[in-house]
Every structure is written in C-alpha cells, then in structure tokens.
Amino acid sequence: MNQFVLMQGSAEELSLFPHILELGVVKNSYVQLNALPKAVMTGVKFLYILDGKFHWHIHNSEYTLFPGDVALILPGQEFGSSSAVLEIGSFSFLHINADLKGTDEIILDKWSSLSGNEIIAISKILLLSNPLVITKLNEAGKILKSIQQELCNQEVGYYARVNNYIDELFILLTRQLTRQNNPGRDFHKTFMKLDEALRKDISHQWTVDEMAALAGLGNTLFNEKVKSYTGFTPLNYLINIRISEAIRLLKKPHISITDIALDTGFYSSQHFSTTFKKLTGFTPGEFRKNNSFTE
Template sequence: MKDHTKNERWVYILEGEHGPAARVKDLVLLGYDHFSKATPLTDHVHEDAYEFVYVDQGAVDWEVGSENHHTNAQHVIHTSPGERHRASFDYIGPSTIWWIIIRDPAREKEWFGLQEKEHQTFIKWIQSCPRIQLVSKDVVVYFKRLKQLLQQQNTELLEFQLRHYIMEILLHILHHPQLVVQSQNMHTYTQQLKERLLQNPSARYAIGQLAGEMGLSESHFYRVFRETNGQSPTAYMERVRMDYACQLLKESKMSITDVAMELGFKTSQHFATVFKKMIGLTPMAWRKQNA
C-alpha cells in the first residue's frame, strides 16, 4: 500500500454545482478516500440512491442492516436505497476506497439519458447485483478520469464524458464476469487465517511459516498476499486482532490489561499503542465511546 502519512479525501457533491456537470443529476456523490489510520465511518443511509464502494487497497469490514460483510482489495460492495450501513464498529481501518452514489433508476424516468430499453436493462441488473463481487482494477481508471473531469470542467463534451465514464464503471460492476484476482487460493487462505486468529488471537505466525503452508517462498507469498489483500500479512493479522479487541472491549467487562494478554501482547502499553494506531483512539477512550 502506498505509504501516505495522513488521510486523503476528495468528494464531488452534486448539490450546489452549476454548469454542465450539474446537468448529470443522477450522479449524487463521487469520492476517493485513502485512510492511513483508523477513521470514523458511522451509520448512514441513502434514501433514493445506490452506493457502490470499490476497495482499491486494504481490507474493510462493513455492517449493512443486521448483516456483516468482509471485503478485500478488488471487492465492490453495494447498498440499496434505504439500507443503513457503516464500517464495522463505526471505524474504517487503513485502506483506499473509491465510491459512487447514483440515483435509483427505478425512480428516475430519464436516468442518465438512457433510452427505455437500456433503462429497464439497468434496473434489472442493479436490482439483482450481488452484495459483494470481485471487479478488475481496470475500474479505477474510470474513477480517476471522472475525478479529473470534475476537477477541471473545461471541456465542451463534459456532460457526455461524465455519463460515458459513469456507464463504464457501472458496466464493470453490474455486467462483468466474476474474476479470478491475483490468487483465488490466497483469498481462501486469508479467510482461513482470519478464523485461526479469532480462535487463538495470541498466536503469532512468522511469514516463513505461512508461506510454507501455501507451498510458496517467503518473497512470493508476501507479494501475492499483498496484491490480493492490499496490505502485508503482518498488518492484516494485526488488524484482525484489533477488530477482535473492539469486540471484547464492547461486549465484555475484561480489563484493558486482560484484553492485551488475551491478544498475546506482553504489556498493556504496547497493546494500547497498536490499538490507537489502527483504531484512532486508546482502548479506554474507545470503550467509553462505545459503551
């Protein structure tokens, strides 16, 4: 993952816009976020719009209604109109995401200027879209082009170009075959590793040990793991432990020291340092906030 020293954000909001871009009324919001540290992402809802979030780097856990979902790099997760959603525990960890919010085509007669037959096809696709799916990194090219166009807005064809790139993004998401990403086996292994850590959070696994389990060299394992998950094996395992720590702090009466010991930290001070780096608050402050 690119090593930024601070969070980065860019957001386009239709409301208040003027000129050609404002005529593309079915694009509600478009954004990019790079989170270098844990950042609040709390409960919210879009009453008449769909939201699609592409995880470019990192791993993110979500709550949509009463459902929990895990996403890795190259995953898209979407929410339908009226669905409440948030990052798990109201915090999103270090990651990079692109997201787009568009009006519900079933409620808009002239949705992105499509003809009736095309309009009905998109309604069918969007209503049957899986909650999470794998999408090629090629989609990022179109997100970046949209961002550039909206920042400059100096072309006579802006309105047409915006619609074109939005359609390209939606086509990648809605009508794109499920992909075998860098390593489907690594995706499966990552989930198994997470389950092992949750069962025994104090366990510490060396890269060489994990690589041996996959039958790979350390360097090859590290590269494929990072390409698949958007972060190093060590960072991923620490994130799993911190998510589990949040669960213990919220749902149990264990002391901070006992939580640290449960997760295999030699001192509560070391645990608190790692927790604050990844979650954004000290364990005690997080517990008070989420009591």
C-alpha cells in the first residue's frame, strides 16, 4: 500500500463524513527527528502497525509496537514518541472526532449505530483498560483497509459501510481488550480486576452488562461464574462492597447519609436505607447513632 492521507476540509472523499478527521497510511523510510512529539489527543485515534517497530508513549506508559499491533488513543490521553522521533516503518491510522462526556463516556454522534448502553459499556472498558495496545490483531488492519477502499471507490452503500466499519473497530477492540486482559484460565485474577474496578468507581450505577464486559464474558456465563466463585449474583456482590463502604462512612460523623448513599452508588437515600435495613436490621441513622462517640 502506498502512502496517502485524507484530511477533513481538504479531501473531497470525507465531505459526507464530518466525524472523520483524518485517515491514511504513513510510510516512513528514514528516521525523522522532531516529527512525533508527545501531544494530548483530541478525538479518538486508531493506529495499526504494518511494518517496522515503533516506541511510543501512550497515556503514561511506554510501548513497543510490532507489525499487527493496534494502538488506541482516547480523548485527553497523551500520544507521541518520548524522543519526538518518527521511526522507520509504516502504519495505517484513523482519527475520528469524539469528545468525553464527564470522565467516563465517549460521545459518538449520530453516524454510529451503537446503542446508548453499548457506548457506555464500551467507553467504560476502553477507559479502564491499560494498556490500550492490542497485540496481533490483523482484523483491525483489514477493517482500516476496507474503510480506505470504500472511501476511494464510493460504490453504492459506502456511507453506511464506512460508519459500520468504524463501529466494528470499536467493538472488535473492546472485545479483544477484555480477552487480552482476562485470560480464561484464571477467573480468580479476572475477578480481582473486576473487584478493583468496582471499588474504584463505587458511586457508578454498574449494570451486569458492564461488569460482564469488563470480565470479558457473556452475561449468562458471567453470572454463573460469579455465583459459583463468590456465592452471590454480580449485583448482590456489588451490594456487599457498597454496604461495607457505607458502614465505614457511617462510622465517621461528618458525612451526611444522603451523601453516603450517593457516594456508594445507591439511587437515593431511600434506596440506601431500605437495602441497609434489610441486610443489617438497622436503618443507617440508627446504625450511626450506635456507632457514634463524642470525645
């Protein structure tokens, strides 16, 4: 494949696709100094290595990428070479316009046919995944190539196809990341990672879909595995973590019960109160009274 770049604003092919900022293939045959300084990413960038070997800095970490590897850079993350050098080799890339809503949701505009919940789950997994480098993923290279071909050939239906391919890239990378991060042979490890993710963000209204996706499993299998490993359904296990955290907070005098409810992921102080009472026999207020001590 020869080197080429389509850029939003100048390339005619992209006029129907305002969300595609840039795509193309870079072939670099000599080391270029100061060609790739570290910079903060706006939008989302996919890079697929075709040839050579690249040492890149992606979101706080250094990676070495080989042919077949994919790097994904999300909005706000740093990308570049620590020595600002563009090394010898070639890669194809796609840069699309996307922002973050809050800290944990990537906004894709109407062009995407992913549902709202799917986007939330995908965002969660991509943003929690570290590294965002996926090794040996030739399918990603094929999709990037297909996008380029559709844009150049402009056969009937190409608008829908290009957008579907971008969705497909998100799905493929998300699934592959969870698989890469959760080798099937070690559910204990997978579960510890999930446990850590839940604790880090206990105020989030976690769904089983999101939890299953983080563990890299389908819902049914996920439910079954969690049940046999912990004795609880995923949501009930989550309640354990929430109530444990709530108990810790209730024993401190200065945080209001409503704040505790919201901080620990309950919809409301009512919901918190009912769940807490059902489990412990105390209302949060009573529990606090029994455990508060004036010096």
